[in-house]
Amino acid sequence: MSETPVTGLVLSGGGARAAYQVGVLRALMRMRREAAAGDGTNPFDVICGTSAGAINAAALACRADDTEGAVQDLCEVWENFEAEQVYRSDSLGVIRSGAQWLTMLSMGWLVARWRRARPKSLLDNSPLADLLSRAVPLERLDRLLEQGHLKALAVTASSYTSGDHFTFYQSAQRMQPWSRTQRRAVPARIGLPHLLASSAIPFVFPSTELDREGHAEWFGDGSMRQTAPISPAIHLGATRVLVIGAGRMQEPADRRVANRGYPSLAQIAGHAMSSIFLDALAVDIERLERINRTLALLPQEALRDTVLRPVQALVISPSQRLDDIAARHQARLPLPVRTLLRGVGVTGQGREAQGATLASYLLFEAEYTRELMALGEADACALREDVWAFFGWDARADAARAGVRAA
Numbered sequence: 001m002s003e004t005p006v007t008g009l010v011l012s013g014g015g016a017r018a019a020y021q022v023g024v025l026r027a028l029m030r031m032r033r034e035a036a037a038g039d040g041t042n043p044f045d046v047i048c049g050t051s052a053g054a055i056n057a058a059a060l061a062c063r064a065d066d067t068e069g070a071v072q073d074l075c076e077v078w079e080n081f082e083a084e085q086v087y088r089s090d091s092l093g094v095i096r097s098g099a100q101w102l103t104m105l106s107m108g109w110l111v112a113r114w115r116r117a118r119p120k121s122l123l124d125n126s127p128l129a130d131l132l133s134r135a136v137p138l139e140r141l142d143r144l145l146e147q148g149h150l151k152a153l154a155v156t157a158s159s160y161t162s163g164d165h166f167t168f169y170q171s172a173q174r175m176q177p178w179s180r181t182q183r184r185a186v187p188a189r190i191g192l193p194h195l196l197a198s199s200a201i202p203f204v205f206p207s208t209e210l211d212r213e214g215h216a217e218w219f220g221d222g223s224m225r226q227t228a229p230i231s232p233a234i235h236l237g238a239t240r241v242l243v244i245g246a247g248r249m250q251e252p253a254d255r256r257v258a259n260r261g262y263p264s265l266a267q268i269a270g271h272a273m274s275s276i277f278l279d280a281l282a283v284d285i286e287r288l289e290r291i292n293r294t295l296a297l298l299p300q301e302a303l304r305d306t307v308l309r310p311v312q313a314l315v316i317s318p319s320q321r322l323d324d325i326a327a328r329h330q331a332r333l334p335l336p337v338r339t340l341l342r343g344v345g346v347t348g349q350g351r352e353a354q355g356a357t358l359a360s361y362l363l364f365e366a367e368y369t370r371e372l373m374a375l376g377e378a379d380a381c382a383l384r385e386d387v388w389a390f391f392g393w394d395a396r397a398d399a400a401r402a403g404v405r406a407a
Contacts, residue, residue: 023376
């Protein structure tokens with residue numbers, strides 16, 4: 001009799017793009033009900049998240065005794081988002097953070113008072129802490145782990161102090177920390193600071209100070225230097241992994257892009273963010289597939305001599321470019337934020353939009369997030385047979401139907 005597989009969920013980073021993940025999750029819950037597999041248990045034994053994906057991951061983990069309820073609550077938040085729930089979008093708040101920050105970059109060395117002010121980031125994300133304290137009941141996590149609703153939660157962050165990438169994990173049973181080149185895993189009681197650190201988009205949001213073995217280090221977005229996004233789930237025991245991305249894994253080979261002259265700061269920043277948030281996941285998925293193919297070629301004797309094991313993976317990622325969707329909604333950003341971003345090259349809307357990649361990470365506005373959620377649902381439904389096979393719901397549904405016929 002085969003062992004019950006341990007299912008891992010990996011949610012990548014991407015700021016406002018993480019709305020796509022919530023749409024996928026909503027479709028999965030609906031499919032589970034259709035398969036008569038919604039028996040109240042949590043379908044994800046190990047949940048791992050990075051950046052905004054860490055926030056979604058923590059929200060799921062802290063309601064592991066009611067996954068459908070957790071997904072419904074996430075949908076409620078993401079369907080009704082306003083930028084002011086995540087960062088200061090009023091004129092005064094933007095002036096205090098972004099305007100000062102840009103001024104310091106351009107001429108701060110000439111003005112002594114900028115040296116004293118030392119603005120920390122483009123935007124002030126203090127409202128996010130208030131939202132998370134209400135929406136993510138981290139105080140429930142200990143009890144849910146003890147009761148067996150969940151095996152582990154992991155969130156990642158990158159240390160500006162040491163340069164290392166950290167996975168902070170909280171598990172039901174004691175697990176040996178692992179260490180790789182510039183990657184470390186440490187057990188921790190996951191708290192609000194870990195979520196703020198993991199989601200601190202570089203330059204855009206301020207870094208967060210976390211305690212590390214009795215000394216403080218400054219941490220930023222977990223997507224930075226994250227060379228193996230799927231690795232934490234496997235280290236924490238997952239034998240099959242569902243990965244929900246926040247960007248296309250690859251562009252069409254015949255895609256043509258118009259040359260509009262020298263790139264703006266927004267274009268360069270958007271390109272850098274895509275490298276941070278998207279590239280590592282695509283590479284890690286390719287690596288996992290190569291390992292699986294190699295292991296399939298090995299004889300049983302060789303398999304017994306290696307610690308490597310095949311890991312079943314299902315990847316659900318956007319079928320459309322989220323930059324193009326963001327371009328249609330750039331005007332939804334609050335006026336003070338649009339004014340600030342115009343200074344770095346985020347302009348226009350639709351076909352005339354420029355800097356949409358950068359905007360796609362900051363568009364915490366309902367019209368945009370709802371469209372991403374709808375895309376997530378559609379993409380998950382398009383993979384319905386793969387999803388059912390991954391979770392084994394097809395076999396369960398067949399058994400249920402056979403039982404009805406026998407009755």
